[in-house]
Amino acid sequence: MTLGITLESLSLGYARGPVLNGIDLTIRPGEVLVIVGASGSGKSTLLRALAGLLPVHGGRALAGDEEITGASRERAMVFQDDGLLPWRTVRRNVELPLRLRGLPRGERKAVAREWLARVGLEGHEDRLPRELSGGMRQRVQLARALAGAPRAVLMDEPFGALDAQTRAGMQALLLDVLRDTRATVVFVTHDVDEALLLADRVVVLGHGGIRTIVDVPGPRDSAADRTALRAQILEEL
Numbered sequence: 001m002t003l004g005i006t007l008e009s010l011s012l013g014y015a016r017g018p019v020l021n022g023i024d025l026t027i028r029p030g031e032v033l034v035i036v037g038a039s040g041s042g043k044s045t046l047l048r049a050l051a052g053l054l055p056v057h058g059g060r061a062l063a064g065d066e067e068i069t070g071a072s073r074e075r076a077m078v079f080q081d082d083g084l085l086p087w088r089t090v091r092r093n094v095e096l097p098l099r100l101r102g103l104p105r106g107e108r109k110a111v112a113r114e115w116l117a118r119v120g121l122e123g124h125e126d127r128l129p130r131e132l133s134g135g136m137r138q139r140v141q142l143a144r145a146l147a148g149a150p151r152a153v154l155m156d157e158p159f160g161a162l163d164a165q166t167r168a169g170m171q172a173l174l175l176d177v178l179r180d181t182r183a184t185v186v187f188v189t190h191d192v193d194e195a196l197l198l199a200d201r202v203v204v205l206g207h208g209g210i211r212t213i214v215d216v217p218g219p220r221d222s223a224a225d226r227t228a229l230r231a232q233i234l235e236e237l
């Protein structure tokens with residue numbers, strides 16, 4: 001079951017001051033919503049609030065009908081790096097959300113193995129995160145996020161630190177696994193081409209709010225010509 005997320009006059013910031021003011025947005029169940037915006041426009045701040053990791057300044061954010069007030073296993077987060085527990089093996093990292101779901105030990109192990117195979121990490125289950133490449137670590141994060149069967153996945157520049165080739169491989173992998181999960185995805189990136197490849201809609205943040213929302217016709221069709229949309233988004237950035 002997927003999850004809709006609703007932002008009602010949502011204001012966010014830190015002790016130093018506001019970052020985003022009075023945002024209204026409906027994230028549809030099962031859609032891939034990509035957030036772009038200049039550095040400092042508040043992309044990570046918004047994602048942290050959706051994860052329940054940042055208290056709101058005003059308004060509210062709802063996951064389904066429930067106000068987001070803290071972290072939940074229904075909403076999994078994938079970070080750019082450092083998201084894994086360094087002292088746990090790859091498999092035991094992926095088992096974490098399964099433990100939270102209350103799965104018995106044997107089942108946890110089996111599901112973790114299944115997901116690790118799914119992201120191409122068969123045979124690496126007993127290694128530690130530091131023994132893996134950056135791309136492999138991101139595969140583990142993806143496996144961990146999806147293994148818990150979340151209803152929404154919140155991704156903060158998950159491929160931002162990867163080289164172009166690894167990044168393209170991860171984008172293809174993400175598209176592949178999302179096809180079967182139906183989870184709602186909110187994905188932050190700096191890269192307009194990545195946004196256009198993955199998104200149903202692209203939200204451009206700027207000047208303390210949403211500058212524009214762009215619908216991507218025929219989403220995830222790699223043959224589609226996105227030149228005009230790309231130019232439109234770059235203009236707004």
Ligand SMILES: Nc1ncnc2c1ncn2[C@@H]1O[C@H](COP(=O)(O)OP(=O)(O)OP(=O)(O)O)[C@@H](O)[C@H]1O
Pocket residue numbers: 014015016019037038039040041042043044045046190
């Ligand atoms: N923990 C924090 N404490 C105080 N201010 C913060 C904190 N995190 C972010 N900020 C400030 O909030 C604003 C938005 O930051 P945020 O990281 O959300 O932007 P971003 O769009 O994700 O940027 P980038 O693309 O560079 O990652 C910036 O002015 C930043 O300095």
